[in-house]
Amino acid sequence: MKKSKTATQLIEQSEIGDQIKFARVMKQLTQQDLALSLNVSIQQIARYEKGENAISYDKLQSLSSILDIPISELLTRAEPADEHPFFAKALKSSNKHVPEAEILELINLYTKINDANARQTILEMMKLVKNGTRKSK
Incomplete structure (x- = not known):
């Protein structure tokens, strides 16, 4: 007998995890921040x-709200970082003096x-450098 798939079985758990991590990092949240929000x-x-x-559907709903993304984004296969909608949004809002390739490399590393x-x-260290750059201008 063939079992029906639940929402979280549509893609591998590790892929859902990758999407959660990516969205969390893009939202500039730590694991601790997210843990507190999800209880x-x-x-x-x-x-x-x-x-x-x-992850339960209830937790997915909460994550969706906290990370400000639709549940469907958490349950779809990861796209290459430079094609991911959250990454594209971050690139648009970033400073234009930083090449996209550098941003991709930083995120990847x-x-x-x-x-x-x-x-x-x-x-x-990055915050210190950023603040030091601001003061020297």
Whole structure:
């Protein structure tokens, strides 16, 4: 007997996790921010993003609201980063002096860093450089 697919089985859990992580990063939220908003642990957010745990429809609805994206975006296959609607939106709102290729490379490298402390350090360094640049102008 063939089982019917639920919404979260339409694509692999890991792909849903990738979409959640991408949308979270684009919204500039940490896993902790998202965990607090969803009323789950940081570890649970990590499991969702790694595709280790299925996410309930109720949580998908909450995520959709928090991340300001339709549920369908979380349940569709990931597009190449430069074609993703959230990335395109971010590019349009970014400064024009930064080439798109650099932005793509930064996102690609950043999302491959597994160590949360290392990611936080990089973010803090970038903020310091940004603030230093502002002051020197």
